[in-house]
Amino acid sequence: MRSDAVNGSGEDEGRAAPSRRKDARRNKATLLDAAAAVFVTSGVEAPVRDIAARAGVGVGTIYRHFPNRADLIIAVYRHQVDACAEAGPALLASAATPHAALRQWIDLFVDFLVTKHGLAAALHSDDAGFDALHAYFIDRLVPVCAELLTASADAGEIDSVIEAYELMRGVGNLCIGADHDPRYDARRLVGLLVTGLRRPR
Structure with missing residues (x-):
């Protein structure tokens, strides 16, 4: 017993x-x-x-x-990257079309870029740490974007004329300065970019 x-x-x-x-x-x-x-x-x-x-x-x-604060900043950055990465497959499964999923995911990506307020700048104080996080960002998000682009192309919604890294870099460039310029709407510009990927009907 x-x-x-x-x-x-x-x-x-x-x-x-x-x-x-x-x-x-x-x-x-x-x-x-x-x-x-x-x-x-x-x-x-x-x-x-x-x-x-x-x-x-x-x-x-x-x-x-x-x-310490650096540990917290790094953890927040990774957590937000993970959330953005995990959203891709979920959107692809639930959106009306692959292109709609791509558009919604790019909106989330823009939110991440525009609202991270000083995270990247803070991490520049430790170059090795920042380099590791940048690699994590690329490794986690580029494959997700590529999956969404491939699904959109396979569905005949877009042409296979752009690479995931290229699109993400372009979106990132459009977001520069958007967090402190009320006259600049990065989301609108990015929306025009994603719409421009669609094949004419």
């Missing part, structure tokens, strides 16, 4: 462990979403207490996950 009790306890703990890990990932994602939102409104030098308040946790929880 004692052996059964021990085994039963071990099984319970085994089942609980994945649940705890899932909760930990969800809690960390909540912190990163809160930090990203605060960075958008207040910049990457925003007080940690503001991030903690938005996430509904204590300041100590932030520091337990991210011992």
Whole structure:
């Protein structure tokens, strides 16, 4: 009986462990979403207490996950890249057409570029770290954009005349300065670019 009790306890703990890990990932994602939102409104030098308040946790929880600000900035950047990457397949599965999915994904990409407010500048203080993040950005997002372009071309909606990296670089260039110039609407210009990819009917 004692052996059964021990085994039963071990099984319970085994089942609980994945649940705890899932909760930990969800809690960390909540912190990163809160930090990203605060960075958008207040910049990457925003007080940690503001991030903690938005996430509904204590300041100590932030520091337990991210011992210094650079750790937090890097984690937010990677988290936002991951969210953008994961949106591509989901949009392709749910949008009316592949081109509609491409347009919606490019809108998300523009939001990421325009609202990251100082993330890239902050990371320039550590060239090696920034280089690693830039590589992560390219490795995660270019294949997603390529998948959307290929699906649009296969559906006969666009011609295969542009590479994913080329399109993303063009979109990035159109977004330069959009975060501090109220007279410039990067989203409208990018929308015209994506519309221009469509084959004439």
